[in-house]
Amino acid sequence: MFVMRRPFLSAMLVAGVIVSAATEARAQYNYNPYAAYYYQAQLNQQAWMARQMWAAQATRGYFNANPQAYLNSGTYGQAYLPPIGPTDPYGSMGNPYSSTSPGYGIGGAGLLNPYNPYSHYYDPNGTMGQADLLRAYGSTVNSSEQARILREQALQARLDTKKKAFELEAYIKANTPTASQERERIEKLTLKRMQTASLPGEISSGKTVNYLVNDLRKHLKNKTTIEPIVLNETVLGHLNVTKNQVGLGILRDNGRVTWPTALTEKLTLEQQRAWDRVLQAAVKDAYNGKVDVPAVRDQQAQFEKMRRELIDRANEIPTAQYSEARRFLNEVIQAHTALEKGEAVWQAKYQHFIGGGKSIQDVVEFLLDNALNVGPAGPTDESEYRAIYAVANFDIAMEAQRKE
Numbered sequence: 001m002f003v004m005r006r007p008f009l010s011a012m013l014v015a016g017v018i019v020s021a022a023t024e025a026r027a028q029y030n031y032n033p034y035a036a037y038y039y040q041a042q043l044n045q046q047a048w049m050a051r052q053m054w055a056a057q058a059t060r061g062y063f064n065a066n067p068q069a070y071l072n073s074g075t076y077g078q079a080y081l082p083p084i085g086p087t088d089p090y091g092s093m094g095n096p097y098s099s100t101s102p103g104y105g106i107g108g109a110g111l112l113n114p115y116n117p118y119s120h121y122y123d124p125n126g127t128m129g130q131a132d133l134l135r136a137y138g139s140t141v142n143s144s145e146q147a148r149i150l151r152e153q154a155l156q157a158r159l160d161t162k163k164k165a166f167e168l169e170a171y172i173k174a175n176t177p178t179a180s181q182e183r184e185r186i187e188k189l190t191l192k193r194m195q196t197a198s199l200p201g202e203i204s205s206g207k208t209v210n211y212l213v214n215d216l217r218k219h220l221k222n223k224t225t226i227e228p229i230v231l232n233e234t235v236l237g238h239l240n241v242t243k244n245q246v247g248l249g250i251l252r253d254n255g256r257v258t259w260p261t262a263l264t265e266k267l268t269l270e271q272q273r274a275w276d277r278v279l280q281a282a283v284k285d286a287y288n289g290k291v292d293v294p295a296v297r298d299q300q301a302q303f304e305k306m307r308r309e310l311i312d313r314a315n316e317i318p319t320a321q322y323s324e325a326r327r328f329l330n331e332v333i334q335a336h337t338a339l340e341k342g343e344a345v346w347q348a349k350y351q352h353f354i355g356g357g358k359s360i361q362d363v364v365e366f367l368l369d370n371a372l373n374v375g376p377a378g379p380t381d382e383s384e385y386r387a388i389y390a391v392a393n394f395d396i397a398m399e400a401q402r403k404e
Helices: 002-028 035-060 067-072 127-175 179-196 200-204 207-219 269-287 293-312 319-340 344-353 360-369 382-388 391-403
Strands: none
Touching: 179 207, 179 391, 200 207, 200 382, 207 360, 207 391, 269 293, 269 319, 269 344, 293 319, 360 391
């Protein structure tokens, strides 16, 4: 029994080894169940390429045979070697750059040239189409993501622009003076000019003195250590004071006037004296607070008539005389307006106040206490107005004292 089992066991071991070897070999071999189909497709491709080659050779006149018999012979691509000539420089090798050429020793006749970038490779598995599809999908995804990135960058740039615009607007607002600040700056510049470089016309019109007196209002309660600037009564008497902008002016000296040459030639001496009496009486009544408004208006109308007549005779009168007479009549007419409004009372108070002379400080306090303004200067008042411009020195000194 023991002898008989040994061959059986040996056979079993050998069979097991063979089976295991076959199994191991089977495991190492990557079996492709579609290989036969791929092989058949390759044969079909080769046959199609052979027909194309035969048609090309037949066209050139190399042979005239039955294409089916030529294919069945199995010698296509070898049966005939065409000579190398001008019409076929590549000879039996064919054109290596042709899409149907076997190339340089790659594959057999009729296979595609893998080195030709313009040939369509045979792809039995369809992997190239799948790769193109995946490539196109990836390109689409990349383009979409790139567009999102660009859109986000645009949004960030827009926000950054808005932020910069806001910061610029805030900077402009922070550094742009307000209306009150601008007004204050202009007032300071104007005051500085009035104190140091006022124009002659501004002085004679009373604008400069009014501006400086108004500036001194804020120093009124301050005690001053400045030496008083005293002016005599004659100089101060030429100052034309008023509650408004128009004062007695030329009629300030109790109604006494000096008639210009152009009018003395038109009016007789008696007419001049009659007008002197009328004007002096009107001013005297006005100083006492008695104003005959109809009489004042009638006088004013008559002087208006004189002015129109003077204008009509403008070409007959020398320019200097015409200007003098025109200014005289304008000031008399304005003085009658002041008489009608009761301005003579304030001028009388001022004339009484300056008796014996006063300092500039005293005059300023009088004007401020009575809320009076300085009217325009008359023809004989301009030099006195320039003397009263000394109020500018007083204003400068008070301002310097306040800063200390």
